[in-house]
Amino acid sequence: MGLKVAVLANLKRNAPHYAGMPADAWADLDSDITVNAIIAALEAGGHRATFLEGNLSLVETLPCLKPDICFNICEGHWGDSREAHVPAILEMLRIPYTGSGVLTLALTLDKPMTKRVLHFHGLPTPAFQVFERADEPLDPDLLFPLFVKPSREGTGIGVSGTSIVKDESELRDRLVEQLARYHQPILVERFVRGREVTVGCIGNLVAPVAWRLPEDEEAPRVTRGLRFLPPLEVDFHAYPESEGGVYTNRMKTEWADAFHYLCPAPLDPDLVEELNWLTAAAFRVTGSADVARVDFRFDADDGDKPYILEINPLPGLYPGLSDLVLEAAAIGIPYDDLINAIFDTACARRGLRPAG
Ligand SMILES: Nc1ncnc2c1ncn2[C@@H]1O[C@H](COP(=O)(O)OP(=O)(O)OP(=O)(O)O)[C@@H](O)[C@H]1O
Ligand SMILES: [Mg+2]
Numbered sequence: 001m002g003l004k005v006a007v008l009a010n011l012k013r014n015a016p017h018y019a020g021m022p023a024d025a026w027a028d029l030d031s032d033i034t035v036n037a038i039i040a041a042l043e044a045g046g047h048r049a050t051f052l053e054g055n056l057s058l059v060e061t062l063p064c065l066k067p068d069i070c071f072n073i074c075e076g077h078w079g080d081s082r083e084a085h086v087p088a089i090l091e092m093l094r095i096p097y098t099g100s101g102v103l104t105l106a107l108t109l110d111k112p113m114t115k116r117v118l119h120f121h122g123l124p125t126p127a128f129q130v131f132e133r134a135d136e137p138l139d140p141d142l143l144f145p146l147f148v149k150p151s152r153e154g155t156g157i158g159v160s161g162t163s164i165v166k167d168e169s170e171l172r173d174r175l176v177e178q179l180a181r182y183h184q185p186i187l188v189e190r191f192v193r194g195r196e197v198t199v200g201c202i203g204n205l206v207a208p209v210a211w212r213l214p215e216d217e218e219a220p221r222v223t224r225g226l227r228f229l230p231p232l233e234v235d236f237h238a239y240p241e242s243e244g245g246v247y248t249n250r251m252k253t254e255w256a257d258a259f260h261y262l263c264p265a266p267l268d269p270d271l272v273e274e275l276n277w278l279t280a281a282a283f284r285v286t287g288s289a290d291v292a293r294v295d296f297r298f299d300a301d302d303g304d305k306p307y308i309l310e311i312n313p314l315p316g317l318y319p320g321l322s323d324l325v326l327e328a329a330a331i332g333i334p335y336d337d338l339i340n341a342i343f344d345t346a347c348a349r350r351g352l353r354p355a356g
Contacts, residue, residue, distance in 0.1 A: 002047035003352065005343075006067035008054040008086055008097070009035050010074050022181050027253050028075045028155040030318075037319040038071060041339035054086040062093055069352055070097040071343060073314055080152060080184070081106035083314060098346035100313035104287040108313050109152050111187050114286060118308055121285045123278065125308045126189040126297075134175040138168065138188075145191040147246075148174040150182040154312065156252040158182055161244030164191055192307050194300035196236070196247055197265050199279045200229035200293045200315060200324040202341050204349055223280040227341075229327035231275055233265030256321050263330040275306060282311045290346045291315065293324050 015026040035051050042049040052061050054074030062070075070090055076082025084106040090097045100108070108114050118125045129139045130151065145166045150158040158178055165171045171188065178186045206225035236245045238260030243251060251259070267275075279294040293315035298304040316322035319335045328338040347353070 002042075002045065003068040003347070004066070005042050005047050005049040006062060006065055006070045007035055007038050007042070007049050007051045008058070008070050008072045008074050009038075009051065010054050010077065011035065014053050014055075016077060022157075024155075024157045024249055024253070027157050027249060028153070030073060030075070034073075034316075034318050037335060038073070038317065038339055041336035042071065042343060044336045045340040045343065047343075056089075058086065058089050059093070062090075062095060067095065069347065069350065070095060071339075072097040072099055073317060075154070075314065081109060083109045096346075096350040096352065098290055098343060100287070100289045100292070104289070104313055108286055108288075108311050109154075111149075111151050111310055112185070114310060117285055118282060121281065123281055123285070123308055124306065126192050128187060128189040131175050131179070131186045131188060134172055134179055138171065142188065142190060144168075144171075145193075146171060147189045147191045148178060149187055149189075150178060151185045151187045153182065153184075155316070156247060156249035158249070159246060160248045160250065161242050161246065163246065163248075164244050192297035192299050192309075193245075194298040194304060195265075196234045196295070196297050197231045197267070197275065197306075198234075198293055198295045198323050198327075199231050199275050200291070200327045201226045201276075201279050201283060202229070202291050202338075203227045203345050204289055205280060205284055223276055226276075226280050226283065228276045228279065229324065229333075230264035230330050231267060231272060232261050232263040232323050232327050232330070233267075235260040235262055256318075259321065259326075261323075261326065263326055271304075271306070278306060278308060282308055286311055286313070288313045289349060291324075291342045 009030045012026055012029040012031060015029055039049040039051060050065060052058060072086055074086040076085045084102045087097060087102045087105060112130045115125045115128055127142060129142055145164050148163050148165055165174050175186055203226040234247050275296060282294050283292050293312045295309040296306045297309060298306050315324040317325060319325060325335060
């Protein structure tokens with residue numbers, strides 16, 4: 001018989017309301033469709049699965065249910081490390097769970113912190129500055145156009161065509177707007193003009209890669225233990241100019257049903273290998289586990305050099321729509337198999353026997 005699984009998520013319909021909530025608040029939370037699809041997939045894999053809302057009620061609901069393991073996709077509600085809250089509760093209750101742990105989820109929710117770690121390891125990520133006030137002086141090395149986005153959001157929250165700023169006055173306007181709206185430090189990056197690709201992976205590295213930098217010709221590019229999904233390219237040609245050639249919140253929410261993409265992205269095999277290695281390196285240096293998706297932009301002004309925008313250790317799993325799901329489908333991996341691949345890799349890491 002399979003395992004008893006608690007599927008933990010934060011549903012949009014259960015999300016708290018508060019005064020002055022921005023229209024895109026909770027855009028990153030999940031739907032019943034996703035949770036039900038994960039439950040159905042795990043049941044198809046021979047397990048018994050039950051949904052529990054990922055909030056403080058877990059302290060009571062989990063000891064009653066006594067799951068063998070939790071399938072965690074909680075985005076959290078409050079604070080600068082909200083994605084780490086449920087894993088912290090699970091560790092206190094000593095219940096195993098799928099995916100990355102407390103430190104990784106806290107780190108990767110914070111884009112500037114993640115970029116500092118990537119930069120330390122010599123991994124390419126756009127130059128940046130963090131603003132806590134709108135009038136802080138701009139680093140003279142940062143040249144326009146720049147890109148302005150909240151430090152700790154996902155699903156393109158705060159990302160629109162107007163995130164690209166071409167001069168000081170646009171920058172200041174956007175900073176005032178985003179600081180007031182999102183109540184968190186705002187990340188300003190060099191705008192990387194060019195193609196956009198995202199790479200998903202499942203598994204766990206069996207050897208460290210952190211110090212093996214791409215420039216080091218001698219070092220083998222160790223990616224063993226990770227299974228890469230084909231790169232997915234966002235097809236910006238299919239979208240209005242108002243979106244500015246970026247993957248905006250509107251494209252990820254309002255227009256998600258008609259997502260325009262190319263998968264596998266038409267890329268040279270050497271470049272795919274490079275992206276896979278960069279994905280493995282980002283996975284490794286952020287301490288990710290079981291699954292992740294790394295977002296890249298290619299710099300059209302520098303020979304299409306790939307830059308890492310961020311790593312998502314809780315990638316969206318909306319059936320038929322989320323990037324990771326589309327990447328799996330492109331190589332014939334159905335949704336149920338994708339979910340069970342993530343689940344089985346977590347069970348193996350945790351020393352739990354998958355369904356027999
Ligand atoms: N420095 C940059 N240069 C060019 N485009 C950028 C830059 N930073 C972000 N973007 C655009 O904004 C989009 C969203 O940015 P990012 O991936 O950092 O945010 P997100 O909301 O966390 O995304 P996700 O939905 O993957 O969680 C990117 O996919 C890209 O199109
Ligand atoms: Mg992203």
